[in-house]
Amino acid sequence: MDFQGDANLKATELRLGLPGTLNEPAKQSPPSKSSKRASLEIYDESSSKKRETSSSDVDDRDSTAPPTKAQIVGWPPIRSYRKNTLQPKKHDADALGTFIKVSMDGAPYLRKIDLKQYKSYPELLKALEIMFNFSIGDCSERDYYMGSEYAPTYEDKDGDWMLVGDVPWNMFISSCKRLRIMRGQEARGLTCL
């Protein structure tokens, strides 16, 4: 199966040569039949020396970009229905990107909220207070959550747990992956920062 038939493929094909140079299809193209069979014939010889050559052929081939599977008709072999059902999932995930999980220490189950619905920290905190039926106290710029045994924290894109309120709101909603309302000793430690 020749993957280079389509002109569009050529434009996006990853190659080892300089852009603009015409290709050396046998080496760089992905498992095209001819090169594959050539190396396989080498495999059939039992000589170890040839084996080394052939394995390096294989390595070379693997180090170049194989064709994307979308270019091979009917491969991998999954039914159209399954393909069409799962592919859109990516877009759905993006669209739902602002739904995040919220957990509170001691609560039996988690909740989910849509960050897009809130325009500021006080709004968000108020909603959390109602949702979990607790009080977080006043949030002022210097004395975060004083007088409360709860501290709202969030996990950011890097996987670090941060105290809610440090960064501008827009930055917060774009980097927040999940929320956790901490409680007790741990929380007090944070609020004394």
Next chain:
Amino acid sequence: MDPKRARESPESAVLSRPSAFPDEVLERILSLLDTHKDRSSASLVSKAWYHAERWSRARVFIGNCYSVSAEILVRRFPNIRSVTLKGKPRFSDFNLVPQNWGADIHSWLLVFAEHYPSLEELRLKRMTVTDQSLEFLALKFPNFKSLSLLSCDGFSTDGLSAIATHCRNLTELDIQENGIDDISGNWLNCFPDNFTSLEVLNFASLNSEVNFDSLERLVTRCNLLRILKVNKTITLDQLQRLLVRAPWLTELGTGSFIQELTPRQYADLETSFKGCRNLQTLSGLSEATALYLPALYPACANLTFLNLSYAALQSEELARLLAYCAHLRRLWVLDTVEDKGLEAVGQNCPLLEELRVFPSDPFDEEIVHGVTELGFLAVSYGCRKLRYVLYFCRQMTNAAVATIVRNCPDFTHFRLCIMNPGQPDYLTREPMDEAFGAVVKNCPKLQRLAVSGLLTDLTFEYIGTFAKNLETLSVAFAGSSDLGMQCVLEGCPKLRKLEIRDCPFGNKALLSGLEKYESMRSLWMSACKITMNGCRLLARKMPRLNVEVMKDEESNDGQSYKVYVYRSVAGPRRDAPPFVLTL
């Protein structure tokens, strides 16, 4: 007694012993035979048995709709109530067969209307079914009960409306993974108010929204309903209301499993699942997350089949769920569960017999994820009774497969798909020959095999030497020469279906199977090294085979063909489209 039969008895009396059973008794006995294989064997014993069997047969299975004609069918079997038909070659599922290829059910229905007016059941796979056909079916067969359409195409939800409207005795409507025109969910409203016979309803693969009130009323009045699989438009709280109406379901396919539930709604959902004590099969669960999966736990105790292949679960979510599913025999998952999830499978499901791992992102090569040989290994250590596996992965090793089949020697179906074509053992860089060699050497019961990865002729030598029970073989991007295919054709006595794509097998290989193809259901070869002359020679030498050739649109050299060879008692087909050349 029917005069036709009276005419036949003297003949059978001559050939059989004088003290033989009366026909009626023989028929009664043979009517107890269930499987098609047994019935076929019985029909070969003697003329008396042949006739007794054909009069008593109620269910017929036709694996290739072109192997026999409707006329021949009704002549041999006068009393059929149930017909199962498979149409297009399996590779049509992967877009390798052009549209309008054939396998249209309509001509069969016309014959059935005349000869099987009491037809009750029709199960179709990879057939073309139009709305017109569905309407014909609904109107012409007053006893019609059971319709199952899997991987079919050509109809729309309007056709389903006709079925719902006119089939007063319908017990089963099973619509799965078809290429259909999903116009609306109105078909569900077409079941009459006094319609109560439904036992099986599966519309999970339809996308348009159905009227929930209609559905709820339908479920309420059909108190024999045991299998219900809804589609994604049904929400969790709607599902809860359905479960309350039908707690005795044995198979459930949920709708979307994502929704903002109040604590009260969640508690109700959990209670409803607790009430489902008979659940053996669970599927659907699209967009399921850790949030609501626990509601399911009480319903899992008797589960034998869990289909999570449309639910992108993470490994922990799966692990927690499986802790409740100790009796699982069949499990389908997405590779989002990763190796860690499969470890949980090995730890929690000792009775597992079937595992299918589907790729969630088959076309994405940027991200490295999914499952590897480690997950498969983990399952094999914990699930020694494994006999059916379908495994999509991005890396595999010969050593892993060898260990896996040592752990699980009872494999009957081994379908391994290493998604990058021609990929070698990723550790040793060697071909995957030894992996499949191990499979055929260690698994004497192997019936179905799908191979992948970098493979030389050695793989096929192994198959031909050891796979003596092999019936179905799928090959892609593999082999080095004609010898490979020859080994299989010469060495596998029970081979029935062989499908090959993108392999270096040519005319010599094709013709080496001359003697073989009449004992097989079919052969498919595409993007191989077959030429027109080879096909013509085959057709000339084997006149009882249908040799159909299509030009391979995807190939560039203009010389590549798609060849479909099958045995038939009906001769070349009369409905072949212009792009199919029958030689």
